[in-house]
Amino acid sequence: MNPNLHHLLTIAQKPQRRIIGLMSGTSLDGLDVALCLCEGSGPATRVRVEQFATVPYAESVKAEIRRVFAQNTIEFEHLCLLNPWIALLHADMVLDCLRAWEIAPQQVDCIASHGQTVFHAPRSQHGKPNFPNATLQIGDGDHLAVRTGILTISDFRQKHVAAGGEGAPLAVYGDYLLFSKAGEDRILLNMGGIANFTFLPGTLDVETMFSTDVGPGNTLLDAFTQLYFPGKSYDTDGTIAAQGQVHEPLLRALLDHPFYAADFPKTTGPELFSRDYVVQAQQRSGSLGLSPADLLATLVAFSAEGIVGAIRRCFPTSSAPLTVYASGGGMHNPVLMRALRLQLPNCRFLTTHDLGINPDAKEAVLFAVLANESLVGSNAPLGSSRPGIPAVSMGKFSFAR
Numbered sequence: 447m448n449p450n451l452h453h454l455l456t457i458a459q460k461p462q463r464r465i466i467g468l469m470s471g472t473s474l475d476g477l478d479v480a481l482c483l484c485e486g487s488g489p490a491t492r493v494r495v496e497q498f499a500t501v502p503y504a505e506s507v508k509a510e511i512r513r514v515f516a517q518n519t520i521e522f523e524h525l526c527l528l529n530p531w532i533a534l535l536h537a538d539m540v541l542d543c544l545r546a547w548e549i550a551p552q553q554v555d556c557i558a559s560h561g562q563t564v565f566h567a568p569r570s571q572h573g574k575p576n577f578p579n580a581t582l583q584i585g586d587g588d589h590l591a592v593r594t595g596i597l598t599i600s601d602f603r604q605k606h607v608a609a610g611g612e613g614a615p616l617a618v619y620g621d622y623l624l625f626s627k628a629g630e631d632r633i634l635l636n637m638g639g640i641a642n643f644t645f646l647p648g649t650l651d652v653e654t655m656f657s658t659d660v661g662p663g664n665t666l667l668d669a670f671t672q673l674y675f676p677g678k679s680y681d682t683d684g685t686i687a688a689q690g691q692v693h694e695p696l697l698r699a700l701l702d703h704p705f706y707a708a709d710f711p712k713t714t715g716p717e718l719f720s721r722d723y724v725v726q727a728q729q730r731s732g733s734l735g736l737s738p739a740d741l742l743a744t745l746v747a748f749s750a751e752g753i754v755g756a757i758r759r760c761f762p763t764s765s766a767p768l769t770v771y772a773s774g775g776g777m778h779n780p781v782l783m784r785a786l787r788l789q790l791p792n793c794r795f796l797t798t799h800d801l802g803i804n805p806d807a808k809e810a811v812l813f814a815v816l817a818n819e820s821l822v823g824s825n826a827p828l829g830s831s832r833p834g835i836p837a838v839s840m841g842k843f844s845f846a847r
């Protein structure tokens with residue numbers, strides 16, 4: 447037998463596996479690194495996050511990624527170079543974290559790497575009937591495995607697309623396994639660059655659970671903060687937005703897009719929610735001269751409306767109070783959180799911290815859970831007949847040798 451297969455079997459048969467979950471999201475703020483101890487599989491999965499760090503990207507790294515990120519026209523050579531370059535960057539970040547945590551690479555069973563999304567193109571967004579749903583993440587798994595010496599599972603989204611999904615949101619699988627609770631309807635709301643949520647029914651019925659993107663979280667706030675306040679990556683604590691007034695006609699123009707009328711589940715990205723999207727809405731609403739503070743206030747209201755509108759549409763008759771467990775960077779924005787609380791008085795707002803997982807680490811942890819399922823999950827992977835949750839095991843295996 448190839449020793450790599452023997453190595454795989456050994457890992458799969460261990461009572462516990464140490465898996466590093468890696469997530470680099472649409473905000474391009476850095477690499478989330480979560481060192482997880484995973485036990486069991488399926489609904490019996492238990493995860494202890496032993497260490498977590500967000501390794502920030504240098505401005506030069508962000509600039510390299512932005513040359514291709516969500517762009518229709520790119521230098522093809524640059525995309526080709528970035529694929530291994532990002533992997534090696536991530537590998538070195540992992541090795542630095544392990545050194546700081548005093549863990550040897552040999553003590554880690556597997557890396558679960560999301561990679562860097564460079565383009566997301568569900569059919570609803572590219573509009574070309576002859577082409578399928580498509581999404582592209584770079585940061586090649588073989589390079590990560592060889593540089594770190596650790597078995598790497600990567601490129602999780604392709605199997606989801608191959609099985610009929612849009613490649614996102616994948617959070618639903620780990621959300622169900624880690625956070626479902628009998629008797630309590632839960633919403634797991636992640637506010638990263640793009641906001642999405644998973645509904646976990648208290649019945650635990652997978653046919654009732656679902657997950658969808660709902661529109662921008664921070665992506666537009668970051669884009670305009672960076673435009674108007676060079677050197678600032680984001681509007682820290684929403685201080686600029688808090689000084690502005692919401693421009694109602696612009697808010698209505700921003701919400702006037704087929705994405706908002708489309709049925710759930712749906713996915714999106716900064717390909718749609720770009721500076722151009724906002725400028726066009728400003729043109730339509732005669733608000734091109736808006737001050738930066740008023741624009742940011744309106745963009746916070748836009749993100750909030752997308753989230754609130756989706757929750758109200760999905761649960762129109764729900765009289766039982768829903769508990770919303772927030773995660774992602776948007777939960778640190780008090781202006782956004784205030785708007786959500788105000789408009790969803792029936793919801794109780796907590797964070798995944800209340801469920802034992804650091805909200806900033808959540809997505810990285812969920813990729814560790816997906817890798818754990820690929821290694822030890824049963825031959826009946828979690829899924830549902832509802833669109834967007836195919837029952838497949840995800841990720842491609844890269845051996846270190």
Ligand SMILES: Nc1ncnc2c1ncn2[C@@H]1O[C@H](COP(=O)(O)OP(=O)(O)OP(=O)(O)O)[C@@H](O)[C@H]1O
Pocket residue numbers: 470471472473474475636637638639640641664667668679680681682683684773774775776778779780809
């Ligand atoms: N204190 C804060 N005040 C306001 N916004 C904040 C704060 N801290 C973080 N953020 C926002 O959160 C963003 C980072 O969020 P996160 O790391 O969840 O995004 P991501 O994982 O890249 O996105 P996605 O989930 O869409 O892939 C920052 O770019 C910023 O907009």
Ligand SMILES: CC(=O)N[C@H]1[C@@H]2OC[C@@H](O2)[C@@H](O)[C@@H]1O[C@H](C)C(=O)O
Pocket residue numbers: 471472563566581613614615616617618638639640641642659713714715809
């Ligand atoms: C294509 C892609 O990278 N999508 C991300 C993005 O960031 C948030 C939202 O859009 C979500 O759908 C997804 O990530 C999370 C981790 C997911 O798949 O659940």
